[in-house]
Amino acid sequence: MALQETRLIFKHIDEEGYTNDIDCYVKNGGYEQLKKAVTMKPEDICAEVLTSGVRGRGGAGFPAGMKWKFLDRKSGKPIYLVCNADESEPGTFKDRQIIHQDPHQLIEGMMCAAFAIQAKLAFIYIRGEFFQGYKILERAIEEAREKNFLGDNILGSGYSCDIIVHRGAGAYICGEETGLIESLEGFRANPRIKPPYFPAALGAYQCPTIVNNVETLCDVKHIIEMGGEGFAKIGTPGNTGTRIWCVSGHVQKPGYYEFACGDVTLGQLINDVCGGLKPGRKLKAVIPGGSSAKILRADERFTGKLKDGTEFDWGIEDIPMDFDSLAAVGSMSGSGGVIVMDDTTDMVEALANINYFYAHESCGQCTPCREGVPWMRKVTQRMVDGEAREEDADLLKSIADQIAGRTICAFGEAASWPVQSFIAKFKDEFVEKAKEQAARRKEGEEVAKETTLI
């Protein structure tokens, strides 16, 4: 396997001399695909996207072409396209780079997608903290409108569509697609119950709506360029295209790296691409897809069968980085946020940190998440503060089990998977923590060092 990055979406990111204005973009072949797209039949584009097999880059990995197919076109209501730029999964930082450095790629991708689904209006729901990105997008849209890449009668095709940039106000739950739609409509971002409110039928303003991630929409542009089949050649069957891995944590060179799906293993990504761990450290655990993905323990053996029936027996470093392999080992590729932890990591503190985040971000609409997640936070906080009990590990697992699968949206899973997997794989550390604190208390020593969770 080559360790050469396959830069598709990040082709011009960090390129010397590449600027985010439209002239630079057009000079590098920009908006050619949109020109091509508006001459195609919308349903053909949809078919290409379906053929390409491109899967959602936001976390769930649902095939985008399939999502488009579910669109309710018979209702007669206007169709909306929403770009989910509320990148807030801890450990993920890819969409921001696209918006900051190559906004026109997103706009072109969006307009191609909007034309394909015949959207009446498109929105970019951008995370509130991305103020710079918001300004860049506003300017880019203005530039594109001047050149008639969006707006009325785009490139003389008779198709009109505009993009409205909507800023969030700083809540993780706004990244959940129905929560995002509620927020877009001006309400609290309380996710909607499904059924009946599937966005493809009853989305924004109760109209059929498609919500796609920034990276997914950029892929649409490349699908038009290469054709669905061409795009499907990148990566492995069922895991097409490239993925941007955002590596953070205890590696020498954290950052974003774009590879074709399955082109690189987790071990290669950490050791070769990111320069390995700090000297003298040993790998302890990896969260491969943003903080809500289940953690993988470094000394685990992963065995089982892939979707296509091939058996595998991998160590952590052998896991190919793609949707299906990561799912097969019991985690997920999620949003591509790879969080690496070496042996200096205190797993209780790490979990306390994650719990702190999710407890803070729970929207509070439905009971299990609203009450259960802050409870888990209180338990891990107490453990870190020196009051750990040996039974806390089981308690945490039990709380998480009562949340997952019982909530309105996937936040319940997002918050309980880390707890479930931390306890499943590092239970000994949680029990050890309690014993250690009890021993110190007996000796009259200070039980816990001061920890600040952020």
Place this chain on the structure above:
Amino acid sequence: MNIQSIVENITINIDGQDVEVPKGINIIEAVKMVGKGKEVPHYCYHPKLSVAGNCRMCMVEMGMPMRDRATGEAILDENGVQKIGWMPKPTIGCATNASPGMHIRTNSEMVKESRNGVTEFLLINHPLDCPICDQAGECRLQEFSAEHGRGYSRFIEKKNVKPKRTTLGPRVTLDDERCILCSRCIRFSKEVAGDDVLGFVDRGTYSTLTCFPGKDLSHNYSLNTVDICPVGALTSTDFRFKMRVWFLKRTDSICTESSVGANTEIWSREGKIYRITPRRNDAVNDTWMTDSGRALYKAIESDDRLVQYTIEGVHKSPEEVANAAVELLQLGDVALVGSAHSSLEEQFFYKTIAERCGAKVSLVSHYGEGDGLLLSEDRSPNLRGALVTGLIDQLPEAKLDALAHDINSGAVKTVLAVNEDLTQLGIDSETLAKVKVIYVGTHANKTSQVAHLVIPSLMVFEKDGSFINQSFRLQRFKTAVPGPRGVKSDITILEKIAAPLAQEKAAPALAIDELWLRMVKTLASLPESLSWRSLPDEGVVLDAKAFLDLSFVETKNLKYDPVAFKEAHTASAQAPAAAAQEEA
């Protein structure tokens, strides 16, 4: 009602038993229809509000018959029965609509475990102050915790702290710590009351119910939020800390505030009323009532309550006063001012009395502004009753000018006034002095003060009877509390007056059922088979065909549309019951 009669029935399977339910009904309602005490526990779902699906208590397991995706053919098991594809996760019953062949498990291990989890979560930050909480005894959280909870707490952390006594409006006080954030009150204010004032602020476990800035929960339906609050968060400022609900006796009654005739429940103990709440009747008031209607019982203990039978201000026995009334009425030249606040039974008597002494009958209108919901323009509960009993045949006027003229001309010498202050209705005290007044009423006023005879009357809470509401629905109310000491029921005293007028012997203690035997014989609109005791709780719709030409003042409100009502009753005069369903 209407919907059920049109929509087709389908078969679904609940806990292994095939049942027929209307298509599209949700699982909570479907399970309720199965009966046998089966229930899907729920907090946020309310049959009259939109579905929020946030409490997660009504989790059930759902499965559909399996079909081959490619061919669409049923997949059978080894016994030739179609296999059921059970969903891996539980689904909420409130947002799951019954579809043909659907299988539901309401009591599987997974369902029990998830209810148990939800219960535990709801309790960890709940103050558990049931011993001092007004809701105790009628609290869903308390009931379901006993039924579905684990019975002990695993929570050793600190509970969240929230405001304990927020005044949301003039009648509602909120304890935020008890709130389980089900959003019923928010949805009610928005969807039913039409006054969007409530909302949540803050996020997650700190979410707090509050009014929007600069607004308060002051609409005339605010106390319904207290009724539908499944826990003790929203409390009635009036009822707060007054009484434990399990001590209270519940009596079915009818609201007398307007011609809507909202069905109510009177909550009393030892002869004292503590509160009035709405009783569900989908054809009349759903599950709501006005705040103003709930306060009407306070007039029972008012200082100006009439409690003594008097002749010229001197306290006499009921019999003496009745006899004196008979003597006066027998002299002739009588005018009767009836009341649309009287029960149907009383109006029947007044009609009889008027016939027997040749009195001219007038009735006064009490109209106000309607709110389009449960407060109609006609502020009397029984105007239709006066029409049905034949007491009047025209709609009442606002003033008694004709009567004033008759008094001044000497045509009228005696006035029998029921619950009306004649001095407010165009008869000045000078005119009134020219006649002898027999006053029957609950409270003192300027007319009762100058009356020759005063006969105290009982309020609706203190007697049995019936009213006919705006859509000619005959509804029954029952005695909740005893009347003032010594005051006899109206029908007892009226019998003592009416019988001698026809040289009959008065029945010593007239029972309401006995009276009804007479009424169904006499009154054309009442079916002969009807008796007071057998009146169903939801009432009976009478044939209104004879009265359709009258222009009633009620405009469209929650369950009444004058145009639709007229059409329905004209079209199907033969089947009044069916007409009622149409109109409902």
